[in-house]
Amino acid sequence: MNYNLSQIPERFEKPRQKGLTMVMDKGLSLRQVDDFLEVAGEYTDLVKLGWATSYVTPNLKEKLAIYKSAGIPVYFGGTLFEAFYIRGQVDEYRRVLDQYGMEYAEISDGSVEMNSDVKCEYIRQLSQQVTVLSEVGSKDEAKIIPPYKWIKLMRMELEAGAWKVIGEAREGGNVGLFRSSGEVRQGLVEEILTEISEENIIWEAPQKSQQVWFVKLVGANVNVGNIAPNEVISLETIRLGLRGDTFDHFLTQ
């Protein structure tokens, strides 16, 4: 850090197992990736190429190479898996992962109907090829999943081989874990945390108020995701009690 302040919560060093920041790249240019990494590379643990943006993004191989040389794992958004799945092309999806040298993949069912056994079978298969993140929650704001079912699904998917489970929120932060206003479904999150270890969950939390809420509930080292590239520095100050919203939270004296 650039100077010394007392009473700052400890953050783990990379590679972190806890306190992860997952950033969403929804179409950065190669130079914009460089800029993002200059500022936030140290604080970024995972990068998701949002939904199926990788289908239309130019210079995909070059972009993946930049992230690789910075030591930051990248994966394609879960919607891409679903796009292959709904077309009966999952085998081709697996070849695409190989072709691009992907070491991580996300399996989700936010836009499709998929039996949980089928989903777990895909997790099981794919986890022999890559590290799997699986996402729970629908992109349909009308589809409310009760807490006991979130817990059941998360547990099943972790047991099937998922490295982490992700709580769905979309880029906007207005479905799944959140109401359409962006407000956290607090009871849901608290109930999940009574049953699933916080280390195993990445909470999508693109809005500042959501990040603040999670840092206050879980601590500086909460795993959050869908962070915009230019908000990683802000998030880091929220984690450290150095933005107004969490200013008092870590003071011990």
Next chain:
Amino acid sequence: MNYNLSQIPERFEKPRQKGLTMVMDKGLSLRQVDDFLEVAGEYTDLVKLGWATSYVTPNLKEKLAIYKSAGIPVYFGGTLFEAFYIRGQVDEYRRVLDQYGMEYAEISDGSVEMNSDVKCEYIRQLSQQVTVLSEVGSKDEAKIIPPYKWIKLMRMELEAGAWKVIGEAREGGNVGLFRSSGEVRQGLVEEILTEISEENIIWEAPQKSQQVWFVKLVGANVNVGNIAPNEVISLETIRLGLRGDTFDHFLTQ
């Protein structure tokens, strides 16, 4: 595209007459223009230098040269025409277009009162100098134009020589075609489309929900505008059914 997916709607190649994406540059640096073009040049058909930002933007000639060498037409926002008009300086405006080598221009009356015959006369004159886009709709949210009048104006302006007519929404997407909440005035759009060919209209639709609505109504190859440079990739995935919002829309099996 970077890999193969079935059941993807066809997009026309550039130069497109249909399926246009018009992007708003409201003050990019030269390098930011390069970055934008690297990622989205292939999907961008037109660039508007928003309202009168060209008055204060440094390196204007250099910026225009970059777009020109990328083969992407650029025009000054309609508010600039209006700023010259209200000052009685339209002749000077025409000289400015020449001085900067502009091949396109927008004529609008979003901030001024202008008789439709006068507006059509300007369209007629200017279309001998450049390709004219004309915009219908007020920037004043209190000024509601009934559908029959939108249709009448659009028809008159096309007949006067406008290449395309633009439906007004501003940078924010909260006037003209839209309510102040950003919600589409659906009846208006549908009524317009019964009388004016979709190919002749560019719908300003800066918000994601607006882009989704137009793609669902008109199809993958709808003409939309006022797209932020870093949202062109997202828009392209919406057009192709590769974002959650239009995920099911183009599936045929």
Next chain:
Amino acid sequence: MNYNLSQIPERFEKPRQKGLTMVMDKGLSLRQVDDFLEVAGEYTDLVKLGWATSYVTPNLKEKLAIYKSAGIPVYFGGTLFEAFYIRGQVDEYRRVLDQYGMEYAEISDGSVEMNSDVKCEYIRQLSQQVTVLSEVGSKDEAKIIPPYKWIKLMRMELEAGAWKVIGEAREGGNVGLFRSSGEVRQGLVEEILTEISEENIIWEAPQKSQQVWFVKLVGANVNVGNIAPNEVISLETIRLGLRGDTFDHFLTQ
């Protein structure tokens, strides 16, 4: 300017004492700073490194050097002063200012309780080391300060040696001068202006509607702050009556 338009309000040249634009850098990369300065350097009078982002921003010295060579004063956000204050480390804060060659500093009490005499004493002390900006207003939206007290505090702080006083709004523009909806507390601002000279105040106004309101009330040369780097060009057009929102405001004929 790139062409001639009549009836454009006069803007002062740099270094301005009036008509200041204070921009918030909340984590730009070095190249992004270059891009920002290319486009908006001429219109930017002050840069604030938002809240305590300077604690975690890489390449801080290099960034400060770029701004310095562009002749634009930079200061650390007031929250950083408060972070040192609450930890009893104000002496260390003063050393940090020296260590980084800072010539400006902000003193605020948006996140801490501080007696106004204590605050003025800090202003007095620090103004012997650097040019001091002091900020009035709380970051807590529940804490409403009545107008007479805003005036009293601003007057005291200017007398204690503050170069300018800043009206608090946060990055979002939803506290202090503004309601949580972003709407201006108009009576408050008007009452302040009856007692404190407009030249001595910088109004934080990150939202476009807020900038428009201040330009209409005070004029083209109002001092505003917390402007996002990519909104400086837009602000400049609002100041000059070249965006729809102030289009009629400066027309004299």
